[in-house]
Amino acid sequence: MTTDDTIPADPELRRFVELSMPLTGFATYDLYGTGMAQLYLDTARRQLGAGHLTAFLDVWQQALGTPGGPQSLSPLDREIARALTYLWYTGGWPRLAPAAHAALRREVPNTETVASPGSYPEGLVWRSFAGHPSGAKPPGFGTWALKPPDLPTEQEIREELQAAAEDPSVQTACAPAAYPAQVTSGSVPAHLLPGPRAFRALAPSAVPAAAPPPDAEPEEASE
Incomplete structure (x- = not known):
């Protein structure tokens, strides 16, 4: 939902996501893709207080x-x-250190809570x-037979984030003007789609069934 054709409804949302990129090691495209x-922004505001969250984002940016x-x-x-x-x-908010919870002076219980039922699978x-x-x-058909990719090193993560920040297609997808726009099929490069790539190429329903065995040749009648 937007207030006009270019500005997201919450002006702090984009800043929250951009500053979450160095926290998580995932590009902003992946964070929006969840x-x-x-x-999560609403959850952080409720747990920390809007003023405390804004103050943290200011300090973190510096x-x-x-x-x-x-x-x-x-x-x-x-x-x-x-x-x-x-x-x-x-997808859940953790229990804070007692000293931190006391410093925030929040009245919400200091307990671990799940943000929503849908946040668990999007973690x-x-x-x-x-x-x-x-x-x-669940993964797609046949992915259990594929070896998982090796985990990236810290340097590889840094290089990937830098490349994503400089990629024009990522900048276009994450721009405020992209929020209300309808994304056309095939307009997003495959390497920018979230999740493992192995099961994106073919849906399970599109996997052809096994061919039936050929008909056996009829036996010749014995004389």
Whole structure:
């Protein structure tokens, strides 16, 4: 839902997703692809308070431009960063460290909660090792016979994120103007689609059935 043809309904949503990219190690395209971005933003606001979340995003954005990076964060901000990463990876909000919860002065219970029933299968943890959640989103036909891809190194993740940030097709897909637009079939490059690629090429229903055995030649009548 948008307020006009170009601006997302929540102006902080895009910033939240962009600053979640270095937290999770996934490109913004993948984060939007979970369909959970707005829900996670609302969950973080409810758990932290809108003011505390905005303050953390400001501090985190500044930290990304310093040599120290995450090491320059305060213990409270590190705990918030951990909680947001946990939320993206598992679809649930974790129990905060007691000191952090007390510093936030929030009245919500300090317990682990699931953001929504749909957030569990969309957790990034499954994509991180090319797996799938138990009881949901099963892989395609024949994928059990394929060896999972090797896990990327930290340097490879950094290079992939940098390449995604500079890819014009990613920038177009993540631009505010793309929100209300209808995505046409085949307009998104295959390498930008989320999830393992092995089962995207052919749907199980499209797999041809095994050919029946050829008819046996009739036996010649014995004289």
